[in-house]
Amino acid sequence: MSLQFSVLASGSTGNAIFVETEEHSLLVDAGLSGKQLQSLFTQIGRDMSKLSGLLVTHEHSDHIKGLGVIARKYKLPIYANEKTWHAMEKLIGEVSTDQKFVFETGKVKSFGSLDVESFGVSHDAAEPMFYVFHHEGKKLTLITDTGYVSDRMKGIIDNSDIFVFESNHDVSMLQMGHYPWSIKRRILSDVGHVSNEDAALAMADVIGDATKRIYLAHLSQDNNMKDLARMSVDQVLASKGFYTGEQFELYDTDPKAPTPLVLV
Structure with missing residues (x-):
């Protein structure tokens, strides 16, 4: 089993990070257009339709710009804490109820053998949080904003x-x-x-x-x-x-x- 990742884009114009194991693949934030995200996935040789889910850090536009578009297009589940959901629902457009999942700050959610630990950070958003990915004794940390x-x-x-x-x-x-x-x-x-x-x-x-x-x-x-x-x-x-x-x-x-x- 392996844990791989790519920082697809990072900066004030848009943020997205891809994380995968042999069982699951996740996108952390989708702060670019659907077209831009598709191009970035092509560049790393991955298929966006194969994603297991979308993890959201917070509701600022450079982190959720393309979120609603790709969630609707590929019927992907979205994971965010309750305050972030309240803050971003009107920003991402209509998303089916069965695609909305609450991932509370300070909790761990498992995707097969991949454990995702969320933790709070200090940023001017509703309830910003980032993630540590644990897999087979390896540890990948994402911490910005x-x-x-x-x-x-x-x-x-x-x-x-x-x-x-x-x-x-x-x-x-x-x-x-x-x-x-x-x-x-x-x-x-x-x-x-x-x-x-x-x-x-x-x-x-x-x-x-x-x-x-x-x-x-x-x-x-x-x-x-x-x-x-x-x-x-x-x-x-x-x-x-x-x-x-x-x-x-x-x-x-x-x-x-x-x-x-x-x-x-």
């Missing part, structure tokens, strides 16, 4: 084999950029997004012997760059005694191109 990483979150995600970790912005770029102060304040707040440096400090607390790959995700198109994010994270981790290329590798994600399917 949070203003900070609490000790509770760290305890849940600790020593994952692979992390898909938010590294949203460079603080200096954000502060000097063109965004109005209200948006800058929201991004920098405890319910906004994690900066490169804060992401790295959190990573230093959860990297373990099992950790082999870290993907930097949800980079701001206006307030970050791939090279800058990687350099900033590298420097902070090195100051904490963690060296990229020795114990683990750092990888980019992209708002338009999927990462290759990787075995966890």
Whole structure:
């Protein structure tokens, strides 16, 4: 049995992550158009109609834009917590009752041999949550869209084999950029997004012997760059005694191109 995944798209323009075992395949968020999602699936050699279900993190448009479209087209079950359901129902259009499932924060839902653990994060949505995938002793963590990483979150995600970790912005770029102060304040707040440096400090607390790959995700198109994010994270981790290329590798994600399917 194997656990594989691909970050299909990551960023403020749309987010989607594909996770599969030999028994089941799941899509976490569908923040792009149906056409875009179809193209991304084709690029990784997978068929969207074979999905077992759709997992939702929260109701912001860059996470649910194509959700209703593909759920209706392929008759797919959707899993979200109650508050997220209430917040997004009018946004995704009509979905059949038998496709709606409640997946509460802090619970575990099993898809065959794949156990999906949900956990709450700090973001300005109804009840945002992300996921840890457990399979045959392997652990894949997805954590973006949070203003900070609490000790509770760290305890849940600790020593994952692979992390898909938010590294949203460079603080200096954000502060000097063109965004109005209200948006800058929201991004920098405890319910906004994690900066490169804060992401790295959190990573230093959860990297373990099992950790082999870290993907930097949800980079701001206006307030970050791939090279800058990687350099900033590298420097902070090195100051904490963690060296990229020795114990683990750092990888980019992209708002338009999927990462290759990787075995966890």
